[in-house]
Structure formats: structure tokens, C-alpha cells
Amino acid sequence: MGVGADRAARHGLGETSRMSRAVCMGMIIVQSMWAFRWQQALVLATMAIGSFGLAAIMFLGEGALRNLWMDLDTLMGSRMDVYPAPGLGDKLLQKRPLVHFNIQDLEYVREHAKKASYIAPMFYHRSRISLHDIATVAHVDGIDEPMMKETAYTQYMGSGFTQEGLAGDRMECLLTRSMAERLHAAAEPLPRVAVGAYPCQVVGIIPDPPGADEPLRERVAIPYRWARLLWGGGDDIGAIIVSWRSPEEMEAVVESVRRALDEVRAPGAYQLTSSRFAVRKRKEIVSNIMLAGSAQSLFSILIASIGVLNVMLANVTRRSREFAIRVAVGAEPSDLALIVLMESVALSLIGGLVGLFLAVAGAPLIIQALATRIPEASNITPVITMGGVVAPLAVCVICGALAGAIPAMRARRLDVLAALRAE
Amino acid sequence: MTGQAPLVELVDIHKSVGSGDRTVEILKGVSLTVNAGESIAVTGPSGSGKSTLMHVMGLLTPATVGHVRVAGERVGQDRRKAIGMRRMFGFIFQDAKLIGGLSALQNVQAPLMHIGVWPHRQKKLATQALEAVGMGHRLGHHPSQLSGGESMRVAIARALVANPSILLADEPTGSLDSVNGRIISDLLFGMVGLSTALVLVTHQPDLALLADRIAHIVDGTMVEG
Ligand SMILES: Nc1ncnc2c1ncn2[C@@H]1O[C@H](COP(=O)(O)OP(=O)(O)O)[C@@H](O)[C@H]1O
Ligand SMILES: [Mg+2]
Numbered sequence: 072m073g074v075g076a077d078r079a080a081r082h083g084l085g086e087t088s089r090m091s092r093a094v095c096m097g098m099i100i101v102q103s104m105w106a107f108r109w110q111q112a113l114v115l116a117t118m119a120i121g122s123f124g125l126a127a128i129m130f131l132g133e134g135a136l137r138n139l140w141m142d143l144d145t146l147m148g149s150r151m152d153v154y155p156a157p158g159l160g161d162k163l164l165q166k167r168p169l170v171h172f173n174i175q176d177l178e179y180v181r182e183h184a185k186k187a188s189y190i191a192p193m194f195y196h197r198s199r200i201s202l203h204d205i206a207t208v209a210h211v212d213g214i215d216e217p218m219m220k221e222t223a224y225t226q227y228m229g230s231g232f233t234q235e236g237l238a239g240d241r242m243e244c245l246l247t248r249s250m251a252e253r254l255h256a257a258a259e260p261l262p263r264v265a266v267g268a269y270p271c272q273v274v275g276i277i278p279d280p281p282g283a284d285e286p287l288r289e290r291v292a293i294p295y296r297w298a299r300l301l302w303g304g305g306d307d308i309g310a311i312i313v314s315w316r317s318p319e320e321m322e323a324v325v326e327s328v329r330r331a332l333d334e335v336r337a338p339g340a341y342q343l344t345s346s347r348f349a350v351r352k353r354k355e356i357v358s359n360i361m362l363a364g365s366a367q368s369l370f371s372i373l374i375a376s377i378g379v380l381n382v383m384l385a386n387v388t389r390r391s392r393e394f395a396i397r398v399a400v401g402a403e404p405s406d407l408a409l410i411v412l413m414e415s416v417a418l419s420l421i422g423g424l425v426g427l428f429l430a431v432a433g434a435p436l437i438i439q440a441l442a443t444r445i446p447e448a449s450n451i452t453p454v455i456t457m458g459g460v461v462a463p464l465a466v467c468v469i470c471g472a473l474a475g476a477i478p479a480m481r482a483r484r485l486d487v488l489a490a491l492r493a494e
Numbered sequence: 495m496t497g498q499a500p501l502v503e504l505v506d507i508h509k510s511v512g513s514g515d516r517t518v519e520i521l522k523g524v525s526l527t528v529n530a531g532e533s534i535a536v537t538g539p540s541g542s543g544k545s546t547l548m549h550v551m552g553l554l555t556p557a558t559v560g561h562v563r564v565a566g567e568r569v570g571q572d573r574r575k576a577i578g579m580r581r582m583f584g585f586i587f588q589d590a591k592l593i594g595g596l597s598a599l600q601n602v603q604a605p606l607m608h609i610g611v612w613p614h615r616q617k618k619l620a621t622q623a624l625e626a627v628g629m630g631h632r633l634g635h636h637p638s639q640l641s642g643g644e645s646m647r648v649a650i651a652r653a654l655v656a657n658p659s660i661l662l663a664d665e666p667t668g669s670l671d672s673v674n675g676r677i678i679s680d681l682l683f684g685m686v687g688l689s690t691a692l693v694l695v696t697h698q699p700d701l702a703l704l705a706d707r708i709a710h711i712v713d714g715t716m717v718e719g
Contacts, residue, residue, distance in 0.1 A: 084606065084656065085615040092610030099607050106595025393593050399554060399585045400605040400652060403577050488555055491587070 096406070100413045103393075110386060111418050114379045118422025118471070119429065121372030122463040126430035127437060128368055129459030132361035134434075134451040136354065150221070152193070153180075153311040153328065156342045171307035176335055180311060183331035187324045188316045191215035192308040194298040200291055202254040202264045209250060211266060211291045213298020218312055224292060229261050229275035232294060236274065239296050242266075245275040249288035266291060267301060372466050375422075379474035383415050387478045387485075394482055395490035408483040412475040419471025423464045430463075431455060499566030501582075501659055501691050502528040502551060508559035509546055520546045522714040523560070528660060533683060533692040535702035538711035544695045545664055547711065551693065552583040552662050565659070581609065584653030586663040586682075590645035592637040598624060598648045599633040605656045623651035627681055643674030650681055660691045667701065679704065 104111060155172055172192075181190045194213035199206060214224065219232060224245065236243030244266060251257040251273075254264060261273040271293065279288040315324040325343065332341050387394070394407050434453035442449035509521040520543045528534060528551075536544050549555050551562065553569060553576040562569050564579045592601045602620040611619070624630050627647040637645055646666055653661055663682055667675035679701050686692045694705060702708050710717040 084609065084611045084619065086612075087610040091612045094613060095607040095610050095616075098613065099604075102596060102600060106593075392591075393595075396591050396593055397604060397608065399552075399587075399591070400608065401581045401656065402608040406608055488549055491554075491591070 096409060096413070099406075099410055100417060103390075103410065104414055104417065107386065107390070110382065110389070111414070114382045114415075114418045115422040115425065117375035117378045118372070118419045118467050119426035121368055121375045122423040122426025122467050123429045123433070124368030124371055124426075125365060125463040125466065126427045126459055127434055127453075128361060128364035129462065130430060130434045130453040130455055131437065131451065132357060132364065133454040133456050133459060134438075135357050135360075137452075137454055150312060150314040151325065151328075152344050153313060153332070154342050154344065155310075156340055171309060172311055172341075173306040173308055175306070176332070177308055177311055179335045180313070180328055180331045184313065184324055184327040186315065186320050186327065188314045189217035189312075190314075190328075191217045191312045192295060192310075193218070193312050194295060194302070194307075194309040196298065196302045196309075198267045198291075198302075200250070200254070200264055200266055202256055202262060205254050207250075207253055207289065209289045209291055210287065211244075211293060211298065213295040213309070214292050215295040215312075217314070224277055228257075229259075229273070231275050233274060236272075237294060237296075239294070239300075242269055242271045242297055243274045243293070244271045245277045245292040246273055247277055247279045247288055247290045249279050250290055251276045253289055264291075266293065269301065368463075369466065372463075372470055376419075376470035376474040379415060379419060379471060380477060383411060383475055383478035384481065386414075387411060387482045391485055391490040392493070394485050395487045398485070398487045399491065404483045404485065407485060408479040411482045412472065412479040415475025415478070416468055416471040419467040419474070420464065423467030426467075427460060427463055430459075500527045500529050500563070501565060502526075503563040504547075504551060504557075504560070505563065506560040507547075507550055507557045507562070509543075509550055509555070510558045519558075520714055521550065521557075524711070524714070524716045525560075526551075526709060526716065528691050528693060530659070530691055531686065531688050532707070533686045533694065533705040535705035535708045536693060536695045536711060537697065537699075537702050537708060542711045543714045544711055548585075548662050548664050548693065548695060552585055553577075553580045554585075581605075581656060582659045584656070584658035584661045586646075586649050586653045586661065586666050588665040588668045590637075590642075590649040592640075592645055592648055592652075594637055597634050597636055598629060598640065598651075601637070601648055602652045602655050605652060609656060619655055620651070623655040624648065626654070627651045628677075641674075643670055643677060646670065646674070646678050647681065650678070650685075654685060659689060660693065661685060662693050664695045665697065666694070667696065667698065675701075 153172075174192075177190065177192050181187075184190060192213075192215055196211050196213070197208055198211045200209050200211075201207070216237065218224065224231070229245075231245070232243050233241070235241045244264065246254070246256060246264075248257070256262050256264060256273055257276055261275075263270050263272050265271065277292065280290070311328075313324060313328050315321050328343075394402075397407065398404065438448055438451055438453065504524060504526040507521050507524045508519065510517050510519045512518050524543075524547060526534075526547075536547065538544050550557050553562065553564070556571050556573075556576065564582055567575075567579070569576050569579055592598075593604065596604070599617070599620055602623055603616045606616040606619060621630065621633065624633060627650050629644065629647050629651060632640065632644065632648075637648075640648065650666075653663075661682065666682065667678050670678060675698070682692055682694060683704055692705075694701070696702055
């Protein structure tokens, strides 16, 4: 208990407490913020701009991410891959273990998913691939005819599978770009490589699966017919590829495939995946854009903080008379430091809130503006997330505190007598 | 014994400012005792160190040599102690020194805010203090809307509001006409009572004569009269 509190009680000023002192400090801060509102409007505005940018980028980015998932079927994958999930459901239902699908599974699914645009088998196998003295082990995908129309297999350098190849008269293959680079096989005329022990004419170079991890980028595609001849002991199929015509039909197709497989195999004995690589890649792009935008906004908040620092320093100088008077009427130097620090934080927080409000209100307008240049942008609905609200405010408060610290120290060390003498 | 201790005792105060070759000794061994209920006038030529004496006495700056005793307690270089004891004093400056952005009421509330008095009580006490100096009708006015005499009355209310034991007034009538000067000096001397002492710096002999004692300062040394 300080002398001040002691005296306050003695001289009819009423009880003082930690609580009453906190209330008073709040009053002083509000009072002086109001008294100096025009000088401080600048701080508020700069903080608002930074917070606006950060919040807007987060709201829009989240919207774009969600949009990405919804649009997936229209843009990328009107197709899913069904893989066996060995072991899981089989134990529960005492059916035969599922390591591969077989021809019967395929036929069953084909019968029950009539709405699919195609249902094709795929066989994949790891095999030694070599050209001259370079050799590697890679995935070989045996792809069936309908799949060859997919963009992944049509954007190639070279001729693609020929009629001869499709008919099984000649063994042909497509290499991904990574594979071709590994084998130094990317130049015309395209060479022959050895797939396992079999010589195989390269007829095209196709793009790497987007977003795939390094080892999965080196791939070879051969006609399904060949793959089965080489490795497909009996009726086994590696995966079943199911495609649909339009997003509206997707649900029905997926549902019918599920039902068929649940019957012929067991629930959980297989897994559905849809254009995994493509999704991951696009997500990466959106995340990177968000990151870049956030970094930029953070940067602008940092710049704003320098502005805050500057304005608060100027305020301390301008208000040295006021501060000296406050000391003369009973303020402690630490009160002055607290006033400056809290004002800086409060201003930054209010600026942050203003920016946040503008971002919430303005995000749809940004999308409208974007849509005049990028029509796809009109599909994005901004999503207000917890992170998008908290992050800008937190950044503003932290920057406000940092920017207020130096002026606060200066206020604390104020030369009261000099400030009182100066007029 | 503390009940009989003087309110403030200045013991052989020396005060220098600046450093090295530029050191200036403003006070050169001043001693002064202020008892409760007493009024003291401090006179002396301009630049003799009167204001500096007030600042040292009011614990706004420490003495270079010597010490101040407040209510029997010695305040040395201990800053925290000085800060706590400072609230025993009410300062009044020549130019009122009101805070520009705040109303009269807010100016008078300021000392209470720094002590941490609850807002409702603050408002009541500040209004009472302003009424006591005849400014109850100008609560919401800002310093720019007040005359010199009115500003000084607000300053007095601000110095009194937290019930100080000693009023330190540094030429409060220096820039006022005689009518206003009279009002202010009446107010100040009217405040002196059992528990409140007044130390008044003034150039005006008639004003000094109203005080119980006169301390005359010449070139940093005291010539008590
Ligand atoms: N910080 C300082 N640096 C240098 N000289 C000072 C300082 N403060 C006061 N002085 C000088 O000390 C002398 C006494 O000042 P002051 O106490 O204000 O006198 P008074 O109030 O009696 O006119 C003056 O000559 C003044 O110029
Ligand atoms: Mg003076």
C-alpha cells in the first residue's frame, strides 16, 4: 500500500484499489485519445489498411480453397480411382482377403453403375525400366482404352498409342517427363526402352502427375492388354477407374459403385480416391497465393507500425507539457509509460477492427472486381474464419505494443522540469 | 513525536544543474521549515532560485546536497518514496498549466485519476473543488475558453482537490490584473487551515505581507525576514 492510497483513505477520497486504479487509467487513456483524436487518426488508418489486407486475403483464400473442393469435379476430376484396401473389411465379414480386384468385381460394378461414363480396369506394377546403360525401377500403369482419352494421356509429345499398339501387335509405352529425363529418352526419334525384359517402343512423353511426390513422377503407361499379359496372373485387376459425365451425376455414380463393392467385397475393403494429385497441386497454389498475400499484408502492417512508432514518438514530444503537468499533479512516471503504451495498443486494435470490418464488408466487392478480369473468381464466396478474424487483430495488437514501447520508455524518462519550463 | 514534526523541512539544500564546466549552482544551502497551518511568502529577484526551491520542496527534483523531510520522514534520493510523498503537495504554477484538450472538470479530476479514486467520487470532489473557487458554472469549459483569472482558479481547484497538506504556489498572481490577483490571493490564504500550509512565491510586497512569515532569497541563499 503506497502513501497515495494511505492518504486517499485518510482524506475522504474514498477507497482506492487495484480495480479503481485500472478504471482510472482507462479513463485517462480514453480522454487523451479523444483529446488528440486527429493526430491519432493517422495511426488508426495505417493499421486499418494492414488489417484489411490480411483479413481480406484470409477470407478470400479460405473461400477459394472451399471453392476448389466444390469445383473439383467440373474442373479436374470427373473420375475416381478405386483401390483395394487389403485386410480391413475382410476380417470382419470373413470374406476372402482383398489384395486385388478381379474381372468379376469389375463386371459387377459395371452392371450396377450404369450411369458411369466408363468403368475401366487399371493394372499397375513396379518394374525395371532401362535404356542403354541407365536403369531404374518405376510404376508401370496398364491403362484401358477409355482412359486414354483422359487429358493426362493425351497431352503428349509423340504420337500416343498407335492402332498397332492398341491391337496388341506391337508393345508401346508412354513415359512421364521425369521418366524420360531419367532415361535421356526425351528426344526424337523416341527410342525403345526395356520394360522388364521386354523391348517397348516409346510413343509419347506425357506430363508428370501434378503434385505427385518425387518417386511417383517417374512412371510408364502401357496398354492394359499388355500389362495383363506381362504381369496380370489370371483375373487380377489393380484398380477400377470410374468416370462420370457431369457433377450432378457424380453422387449417384459413387453411390452405386459403393453399393456394388459393398456387396461383392465388403465395406472398407476398398478405398475411393479422386484426382489426388491434381487436388493437392491446386491446394498448394491457393495456399501459396494466400501465403504471399498474407506476407504482403504483414509487411504493410509492419510498415504501419513504423508509422505508429513515429506518430507516438511525436505525440510524446508534443504532449511533454501535458505529461509534466500530470507528474506535478501526482502521476507516476510509470503511469505516463502505461498511457502511451495502452494508447498505442488501443489505437492499433481499433484500427485493426476497422480494417476487419472493411474486409468483411468489402470482400464481396473485391470478388466482383476480380471477376471482371478472371471470370472464375465469381465462383468464390469469401469465408469468414476464426483465424481470419483473430490473426489481423493479434498482429495489430502486437505491432501496436512494439511500436508503443519506445515512446513509452521516452515518456517514462521525461525531464519534468524542462517540460514545465518550456512554453 | 511525529505529530509535532513540521510538515516540511528543507535541510541545507544545494541544487546544481548541468554537468562539468557548465554546472550551475542555483541553490546554495537553503534551509526552511514549514509547519501545519502556516503561510510563508517567498520573495526575491527574478532568477534567484525561487521556482527551483519550490520544485525541490515539492519533490519534483532531488536536492544535490542536503535533504527534505516530509512529515518527519527523510526523503533522500529514493525516487519511489519521493513519488509517493509528492501527493502531499498541491502545485500551482504562474501560468495555471491546465491541460489543453481537457475541460475544467477533467483538469480538476486529473489528480484524482492518478491516485485511482472511483469515477463517481472523482466527479463529486472535482465539482466541489471548482465550486469552492467560484467556477462551478464553467465545468465543461476548455482552457482556451477561460480567462487568465478563471484558469488560475481552476488550477487552484486542481491543486486542492486531493486534499494536499501543503499548497505550493509559484507566482500565481504574476500575470493577473489587481482585481483578479486579489481574488486569487484571497482564495489561497483562505485555504490555509489546521492541516493545510501555503508556500507562496510572489513579487508583490502587499501579498507577501499577508503571510505569517516571509523568506527572502537572493542568489540562491536565504535571508529570512
Ligand atoms: N536547467 C537549468 N539549466 C541551467 N540553468 C537553470 C536551469 N534551471 C534554472 N536555471 C537558472 O537558475 C536560476 C534560478 O532559476 P529559478 O529557480 O527559475 O528562479 P526564479 O524562479 O527565482 O526566477 C536562473 O538563473 C535560471 O536561469
Ligand atoms: Mg520562477
